Amino acid sequence: MPEPSVPPVPTAPPVFPGGPALFRLDPGVAHLNHGSYGAVPLLVNEAQELLRTEAHADPDAFFNAVPARVAAARRRIAGRLGADPDGIAFIANATEGANLALDAVELAAGDEILVTDHGYGTVVAAAARRASVTTVALDPHLPDEDAVCETVLAGLTPRTKVAVLDHVSSPTARLIAGPRLLAELSARGITTVVDGAHTPGMLAEPIAAGADFWFGNLHKWGYAPSGSALLAVAPAHRSRVRSLSPSWEDERGFPWSVEYRATADYTGWLAAPEGLDLLERLDADKVRAHNSALAAYGAALLARIPGLTPLPYTPGLAMRSLLLPPGTAETQDAARALREELAAEAGIRVLIWPRRGGGGIRVCGQVYNRAEEYERLAELLPAFLKGA
Numbered sequence: 001m002p003e004p005s006v007p008p009v010p011t012a013p014p015v016f017p018g019g020p021a022l023f024r025l026d027p028g029v030a031h032l033n034h035g036s037y038g039a040v041p042l043l044v045n046e047a048q049e050l051l052r053t054e055a056h057a058d059p060d061a062f063f064n065a066v067p068a069r070v071a072a073a074r075r076r077i078a079g080r081l082g083a084d085p086d087g088i089a090f091i092a093n094a095t096e097g098a099n100l101a102l103d104a105v106e107l108a109a110g111d112e113i114l115v116t117d118h119g120y121g122t123v124v125a126a127a128a129r130r131a132s133v134t135t136v137a138l139d140p141h142l143p144d145e146d147a148v149c150e151t152v153l154a155g156l157t158p159r160t161k162v163a164v165l166d167h168v169s170s171p172t173a174r175l176i177a178g179p180r181l182l183a184e185l186s187a188r189g190i191t192t193v194v195d196g197a198h199t200p201g202m203l204a205e206p207i208a209a210g211a212d213f214w215f216g217n218l219h220k221w222g223y224a225p226s227g228s229a230l231l232a233v234a235p236a237h238r239s240r241v242r243s244l245s246p247s248w249e250d251e252r253g254f255p256w257s258v259e260y261r262a263t264a265d266y267t268g269w270l271a272a273p274e275g276l277d278l279l280e281r282l283d284a285d286k287v288r289a290h291n292s293a294l295a296a297y298g299a300a301l302l303a304r305i306p307g308l309t310p311l312p313y314t315p316g317l318a319m320r321s322l323l324l325p326p327g328t329a330e331t332q333d334a335a336r337a338l339r340e341e342l343a344a345e346a347g348i349r350v351l352i353w354p355r356r357g358g359g360g361i362r363v364c365g366q367v368y369n370r371a372e373e374y375e376r377l378a379e380l381l382p383a384f385l386k387g388a
């Protein structure tokens with residue numbers, strides 16, 4: 001990872017051709033937080049609307065065809081992401097993926113699950129439902145992937161049976177479950193559950209090879225409708241995955257049992273391939289390079305604000321984080337308050353994350369963003385930090 005402490009401001013990338021017009025975002029707001037909820041392009045919304053119209057025109061025909069159509073959509077997604085179509089299932093979101101995966105791991109009394117303090121709250125909660133959790137603290141300043149790997153391995157105990165790791169972490173926006181760490185854990189017989197909430201669309205190879213379980217949202221960086229996510233399960237574990245509630249497709253096993261939910265709204269999943277197809281049409285590598293360059297530009301501008309400290313980062317990602325000065329976002333409430341003040345008073349949406357010592361700020365880049373939005377954030381943020 002490059003040394004983050006000397007951040008010359010790179011040249012801002014030009015507006016992505018046609019990018020802003022793909023979305024219907026409020027033009028009065030600088031949306032620099034694609035990582036939290038994503039945003040759905042207009043034409044993906046339209047594809048979903050057509051499916052809704054179809055469903056309401058002849059509900060019997062629509063619902064009777066759902067299992068086969070969902071399977072066809074799954075195959076399209078598998079093709080786009082380089083996944084085994086029988087090894088992935090559509091799910092609603094990353095949190096559901098965590099619960100399905102953790103319910104499927106074999107655990108005995110006294111077994112422990114390792115998580116890190118970068119882990120997402122609902123995912124960590126899914127682990128805590130199953131077993132006692134050991135939390136490894138990852139210093140956000142750890143310089144590179146090897147240092148992250150060593151720190152996680154040092155946190156294993158003789159009772160650790162499962163490790164739940166971010167693929168890309170939410171607060172610090174860095175790669176955690178890299179190939180080396182997954183291989184080291186596997187060599188020790190640890191079952192790995194990887195939270196890839198951010199990776200579809202953001203990484204060229206979004207599904208962590210070598211993980212026992214991986215889940216990720218299609219609706220963040222994959223331009224899919226909200227409520228579209230995937231769970232990927234290694235062959236050895238597939239027969240243990242159970243739907244969270246009984247399904248008419250239970251007898252067919254994974255992935256059918258997990259996907260079929262009676263009279264749910266399937267239109268998001270059915271339209272999800274349109275999102276990934278759009279990304280390909282825009283040229284996914286070009287989009288990734290653009291988004292990463294925007295995030296780097298934003299981070300470099302913020303790094304010039306006294307009291308902000310840039311963090312080590314994984315090159316190529318569309319998100320970057322910096323630490324905020326002491327007293328700024330020490331608690332969840334303080335982080336939320338600053339986030340909402342920035343939105344209400346400056347019209348800027350960013351993630352502010354809590355941490356003792358000051359908290360952090362994360363900026364994202366997406367094809368609808370413009371350099372001026374980061375410049376506005378860098379200009380206005382200091383006033384919100386005063387007196388923190």
Ligand SMILES: Cc1ncc(COP(=O)(O)O)c(C=O)c1O
Pocket residue numbers: 035036037092093094095096120122123166168169170195197198217
């Ligand atoms: C790393 C990570 N994991 C899990 C989640 C939860 O995703 P969802 O709300 O879609 O379940 C998020 C949400 O931003 C996340 O950033």
